[in-house]
Every structure is written in C-alpha cells, then in structure tokens.
Amino acid sequence: MYNFRYHKAETIETARSLIEQSDDPKILAGGHTLIPTLKQRLAQPSDIIDISSIDELKMITVGDGFITIGALCTHSDISNSPDIKKNITGLADLAKQIGDPQVRHKGTIGGSVANADPAADYPAAVLALDGEIITSTENHKATNFFVDMFETSLDSDEIITGIRVKIPKSSTYKKFRNPASGYAMVGVFMARYEDDVKIAVTGASSSAYRMLDLESSLKSNFNNDIMADLAIDITNFNDDIHASAKYRGTILKVLLEEAILELK
Numbered sequence: 001m002y003n004f005r006y007h008k009a010e011t012i013e014t015a016r017s018l019i020e021q022s023d024d025p026k027i028l029a030g031g032h033t034l035i036p037t038l039k040q041r042l043a044q045p046s047d048i049i050d051i052s053s054i055d056e057l058k059m060i061t062v063g064d065g066f067i068t069i070g071a072l073c074t075h076s077d078i079s080n081s082p083d084i085k086k087n088i089t090g091l092a093d094l095a096k097q098i099g100d101p102q103v104r105h106k107g108t109i110g111g112s113v114a115n116a117d118p119a120a121d122y123p124a125a126v127l128a129l130d131g132e133i134i135t136s137t138e139n140h141k142a143t144n145f146f147v148d149m150f151e152t153s154l155d156s157d158e159i160i161t162g163i164r165v166k167i168p169k170s171s172t173y174k175k176f177r178n179p180a181s182g183y184a185m186v187g188v189f190m191a192r193y194e195d196d197v198k199i200a201v202t203g204a205s206s207s208a209y210r211m212l213d214l215e216s217s218l219k220s221n222f223n224n225d226i227m228a229d230l231a232i233d234i235t236n237f238n239d240d241i242h243a244s245a246k247y248r249g250t251i252l253k254v255l256l257e258e259a260i261l262e263l264k
C-alpha cells in the first residue's frame with residue numbers, strides 16, 4: 001500500500017467537506033474492492049474517507065411504487081429485507097447470489113454500483129428496475145449512469161446516498177456464475193410491470209445494458225416462442241480466458257428463456 005490519510009466520517013456533510021479538503025480522496029464503504037486495489041498498489045489516493053458508520057445510509061424505505069435502498073445496505077441486508085423479498089423477489093435473490101457470506105456481510109450496493117465492475121450483479125437490476133442513483137448532489141438515471149467498464153457518470157466529489165428502484169409486478173435474476181470468481185459470466189434481470197417489460201444484462205460486455213428490442217417484443221407477446229427466432233448480437237461481447245463471446249451469447253439465450261418461463 002502507499003501512504004494515505006484516513007478519516008472516519010459520521011455524517012454525509014462531514015464526508016462532503018473532507019472530500020472537498022482532500023487532493024485525491026477515495027470513499028471507503030465495505031472495502032471489498034477498494035482495499036484489495038490499495039494493497040496491490042493500483043490506486044494511490046491522498047485520503048480515504050470512511051463512510052461506513054453513517055447510519056442514515058443504511059435504511060431501506062418503501063413508498064409509492066418505489067423502494068429506496070441506502071448506499072451502505074449490504075448484500076445481506078438486501079437479501080434478508082422483508083420489504084425487498086416481498087416486493088422485488090428478483091433483487092433479494094440477486095443479492096443472495098453475490099460472492100460468499102463474508103462478501104455479502106461487508107460489500108454494499110453503493111460500492112458495487114460506484115465501482116461498475118462489468119461482471120457485477122446489481123447494474124442489471126438497477127437498469128431493469130428503472131433505477132435512479134441518488135447522490136449527495138444529484139440523481140442519475142441508471143440508463144445514463146453506467147458509461148463503460150469501471151466507469152460511471154459520477155463526479156469525483158459525489159457520494160452515492162441511495163438507489164431508488166421501481167417496484168415491478170414480478171421479477172427474476174438468472175446468473176451463470178464464473179466457477180472461479182463467482183461473478184456473473186452472464187446475468188439477466190427481467191422485470192414485468194403492468195404494461196411493460198424491462199430486461200438488462202450484465203457480465204456479457206464492458207458494461208451492463210438493456211435489451212430494448214426484446215423488451216418491446218415481449219411487451220406485446222410475453223411468450224417463450226419469441227426466443228426461437230432471437231439472434232443474440234455478440235459483436236461487443238467479452239471474449240476472454242473465461243468464455244468466448246459465442247459461449248456468452250449461448251448462455252444469455254438460455255438465461256432469457258429461463259427468465260421468461262419463470263415470469264410467464
């Protein structure tokens with residue numbers, strides 16, 4: 001590790017002011033990505049602003065068709081939340097499939113979304129649930145938030161305070177895990193609304209994305225028959241030591257079929 005100054009912020013205001021006063025600050029939440037990055041000397045921040053004790057970022061609130069999940073909610077908080085289990089089964093199930101118990105008890109949704117790992121699970125859910133990323137300065141629509149691999153529309157001084165998602169009629173998350181890392185080789189989140197269907201994919205390419213054409217086909221005819229003629233465009237798919245682009249395309253098709261059958 002390189003040397004840095006460590007600060008523990010007890011409120012969002014303190015965290016904001018510490019960020020303002022620092023040359024090159026980094027926020028620390030669960031630390032499951034940031035600490036390994038520091039240990040490997042892949043980052044050299046001047047200051048670490050530890051926000052993990054800010055209680056107001058640990059709430060899950062349900063209101064008027066939406067659920068707001070505090071940025072510091074861990075994957076375990078999310079998978080065990082009665083409100084999320086009842087209203088967005090797919091999201092509770094997704095959180096349950098992340099990493100191992102240690103990761104699930106420390107890793108946070110805010111940290112995961114800010115990190116924008118191309119194989120992370122939440123980006124698919126946040127996109128398919130018409131989500132908004134709420135920060136200390138503004139709200140970002142999920143559709144504009146995930147820019148590229150490890151790149152978001154966040155400014156360096158912004159703190160994610162919560163993620164707001166729209167409650168669907170039903171939802172599911174289908175994941176094909178990388179057997180070594182447990183991350184998504186491909187993951188599909190599908191949400192059905194009264195008169196809409198939203199589908200987002202993670203793991204397949206450099207950033208999570210929505211399948212707009214399939215959404216509109218399924219909106220008029222929610223049936224697995226549609227899949228027979230569906231050609232998956234693998235042009236921008238990852239092709240690496242874990243899987244070829246073609247293999248990822250095949251997995252995606254299978255996961256989509258499973259999701260449709262479950263939500264039919």
Ligand SMILES: Cc1cc2nc3c(=O)[nH]c(=O)nc-3n(C[C@H](O)[C@H](O)[C@H](O)COP(=O)(O)OP(=O)(O)OC[C@H]3O[C@@H](n4cnc5c(N)ncnc54)[C@H](O)[C@@H]3O)c2cc1C
Pocket residue numbers: 026027028029030031032033034035071097098099100103106107108109110111112114115119120121122158159160161181182183184
């Ligand atoms: C062994 C292992 C297995 C894993 N498996 C999976 C998996 O299967 N699926 C999956 O999706 N993830 C997986 N993860 C990732 C993990 O789930 C965490 O979500 C992820 O590491 C980031 O969350 P964190 O709270 O630890 O963030 P941190 O490591 O604290 O921070 C990560 C980044 O986000 C920034 N950040 C954190 N919080 C905020 C905030 N509120 N506002 C703005 N910026 C912020 C930090 O500055 C840093 O750049 C795994 C991690 C490990 C170590």
